[in-house]
Amino acid sequence: MVDKIIDQLQQFVQSFDLAGLKEYWLYLDKRLFSRLEDVYRSTVNKLRISLYRYYIINTVQKGNLEKTQEFFQKQASELQGQAEWRDWFILPFISSPEQNSAFCQYFSRQWSDTFLVSLHNFLSVLFQCMHILDFDAEVQKMTCLMEENEQLRQLLFALQTESRDQRDRDEMIHHKLPTYVQNMDRLGDTELEPVSSQSQLSTNQSGNQNSRHKRIQDHEKERKELFSKPPPQTSEKKGELGEVEPPIESSSEPTDSSNSRSCGASQEEPPFIKLSQEEYGEHHSSIMHCRVDCSGRRVASLDVDGVIKVWSFNPIMQTKATIMSKSPLMSLEWATKPDRLLLLGSGVGTVRLYDTEAKKNLYEMNIDEAHPRILSLACSPSGSSFVCSAAAHSRSGSGESAPRLPITVSGQLLLWDTKTVKQQLQFSLEPEPVAINCTAFNHNGNLLVTGAADGVIRLFDMQRYESAMSWRAHDGEVYSVEFSYDENTVFSIGEDGKFIQWNIHRCGVKQSEQILPQDATGPFVLSGYSGYKQVQVPRGRLFTFDSEGQHVLTCSSSGGLIYRLASGESALERVLSLGGHKAPVVTVDWCSAVDCGTCLTASMDGKIKLSTLLAQKS
Template sequence: MSREYFLHFSSPLNCVVQLSGSKGLSLLVSAQGKMENMLYAEELVREFLVFRGFTNTLQAFVKELGTDTGKGFQVDKILDLIFSIYVPKFQAESLFELLRFLKQCFSSLETQLNSIISDLDVSIIRYYIIHAIQAGRKDKVIELFDIHGSELLQKDQEWASWFVCRPLSFSLAMSRIPALMKISSERNVVSCLKGDIKQLNFKLAQLQVLLEEKETQLHQLRSNSLLATEVIVGTNSSSNPLAGSGEATVFGPASSHVVCVSSSPQAGEREPKHSDDIRPDDTQVSTSKISSHSSQSEKNTGNEAQREEEFPEVRVDFQETFLGHTSPISRCRFSATGDNVASASVDGTVRIWTYDSSAPVSRNATIYCGAEIMSLEWDCKSDRLLLIGTTDGGIKAWNVDAKRVVCDLSCTEAFPSVLDLKCSPVEPIFVSAAASRWPGSRDIGELGYASLTVWNMRTWKAMTVLPLGEDPPPVTSVCFNHNGKLLAAAATDGMIHMFDMSAGLQITGWPAHDSAISSVLFGSDETSIFTLGIDGKIFEWSLQNQGEVLWSTDCGRFCNLQSLSHYKQEMALDADGRKLLVTSNSLRAPIYQVRGHAYGMRTLPHSASITTVDWHPTSPIFLTGSADHSVRVTSMA
């Protein structure tokens, strides 16, 4: 390449014309004709999202359109972007991103045009280097080769022939390029090795947890075997079982069997069923009906437990563990965009953090509330506000940008415990579910009475109290539908209450469980609602045919309240509404396939029970908080 050819780079437009010619420009112009169809399609998508009320999706769609990398394939705008912004301001990263985008767009064209695109790609990068040298910014040239050295190394043939014709001073300036490329390659190798080490450490931790589980199970089996041997020896020692030496002996029915139950069931062990599980309140039902129902329930629960034992372990793309708490985790929630995570522990501490190393950490914070935290809720429209509900009746609004409490509300003294908080997806309001007693007892029936209050997020004042009747049982969970017009409330008497938020009145309700309901969620298609009882039963109810059960399962083995330090179980639906993640008093949590052919999966183990769960709003990533003081972010492969 001659010196005269090098001088053509003094003009940006000359650079493009010399290398691409009329074919290169016609290539960009031909792509412009497709934009009319693209704009029409974008408008149809926008109208559809508005019609269905998918406001969050609409906001994300508009945001993505605002970052239009290709500038609508308009030649003038692309040239202006390159030669008026990226090159003069030395924005190498943005320049490379644009060139990759254009190359990807035209990759399906004929070979001759692909060759033109490659020439244009190389020429623009050369122009950037020359401009930086002429401007005395050799540091920008070194930075470019430091970051993109490996990529340019693949084009060694083209770059080597070009550098041969450069003036002596330019060649001296470029003499460091091979060394920079080598450093860049070695840096990539080191980065890969660090990733391998991290993966091996993760697998080692998994194997250690598995080894501890197996050792515990082996110890339990040996204890059971020893006890069974002692019982057999004691029985055979006398022909008359009623004649003894003064020691009390207990006999069961002929069909019964001896079971040794650990006071703290371990992960992977099935919970035995007892006749004591029949509640005294069920005496109103006939004896034959109770016996039949109990038998069928035990049979189904046994089958379900066996299936859960056989659940395959979830395939993991990556997993990050947050260890910033010093006490068991009570709640953890993804923000509206999924970029930030808020987690709370029983000592009244809230931590805001991010799991992505590339995301900014400017919003990270620690909030000390002074009371146990029962509920967390992000503003549905942004990641700016976080609501925190405590057991002393307080509701704090934390501004993550200003890093301060912008409002400190207080419920009435009659209802000091805030059990749940939910923000409307459309209006600037939120609903608080409070109880008249502090949940210090594990008995969910001792929470007193309920109160549902609607708050304005602009004035931070109570707007209205939703009617629940006289002395209503506590509401443990609330949930808005997609457009904020309906509110579902789950109570400890097993009832589901549906409210019309525009009128502030209850419009319907039905008994969903025989026991208290711990969690309620609207389905992703907004035609069903999920409920989780403290007995472990999960139902998906139809909203079109009230009372119709579309799907159900029983995770009672994971909901043993006697072994939990907190009474409230949780569940979370993924973005597609097909995977249901449930808390567990085991080391692993089940992920059920809703109305699917497969049974489900199991999460990777914590070292203690899993107390809270949540799903990412758009990606197959979920949160698990544990009594072992840790919070894990897991991305499914």
């Protein structure tokens, strides 16, 4: 094929067919060269210039001065402004151009042979990759179809969400609510009393305590009806459906339902089918954070070396940006509006606002020199502000005694405006300023929940910018905290290895408590040769929920684990093991859309697994 192209070009040159030569090169450019990356355009342009010079030299050597002049007359408008042709317009007027110092090299046999060999080699390499070019049209067609499918899927998800929200609103029991929590409850409106301790809760409500307790009991009954299902029967399965596990025991006594499940009287299909699992392997050290943006299109992952990768997985896995930082990075968070912006918290008291599309820093905010470690970032769903947790340098712990006493490291919780890029206020942290490890907003930004190094969970009213309540939640640090789907409860994981559900309408009251293995709660340990051990304290999200809030994804030593949430004191029921990892998983995220969802599990060897799940209708 390449030899035929070279022969055809030489035939046009030898027959002085300038029109045919231009048309044939235009055809090659349209069919082949236009599909190349921009970096190769300069090479194509140099070959075209050499081809035209090869044509002119041939007209001079053959003594066809008329064709020489014809070339410059027809090409003058195209070539006149190009520096490469500035000296060539005098060629027809030189009596012996082959002896002119400016043109003599082009009349040599060496130059013509070099040009033809270069053109031949370029075309040969191009045709070796023709199997890619041949399928270019099919790839473009497939990409368009997948993009259209994604748009339809997002539209369907939006319609389903709107329908579900409308159904939820129709089923609500309307009470007279404080303005700042009017829209906080997704499954039913209940009052949140703005108190800071359990003692205040009991003393400030003596007048209407009976009626309030009745409302709480009615709501609890309603919520249990929404969440409760017949006890499922499970058995161990492997294959395309993943691995189905028996339930993990809670700290309370085994219930009758857990005993009946262990008998295995019947089988029930798992709630999810694992369709596929892909690996993102661009990191070379342990992952600290891995988060999907609110649109579900991009992922940002941060490793312990301070390297951030911004990448997509739909329709193909592709790195969009790599961010290197001279200062150590400790936290990241996607902005809500616009969702292309990324907040990066450092270990030197700064937060950067990075544009992932323009691939540049927009701002760098100086937070606090006395508290340089930016441990957590959370953007308000309204997109107008973000919360920043800044802490002093940690003091080295003393021993390995368990349970370890909470580390009293000084910290601040600050609110920043994303438009003015200025600090709005500093929250009061009682009983003393302490390092906040984790933060999370509810769906409309009216409430903020935090977990701290002193083991205390604090709930803040974001309309009044004050603490609504706080309680001692764990022995040791609180590592991860999230609102439940209905936002009537808060889940937390702590250093004591407990996974606890808290009722935010009854300060400090547990709804359930589970003991999880250390590989789900941290600190995480990766053992190596010769007794080497790498220990990593949790930084990222340790658990996350599916779109309906009925299943939770947690970390483990070999991959993510999915549990079914049950109401009351019953144990978590382990329903699916995602697997795929050779090192401990240290952070997770779950991106849900319609019936398909993508679970992200990131581990200490720098590998991130994307497990695509299909939800089975019950």
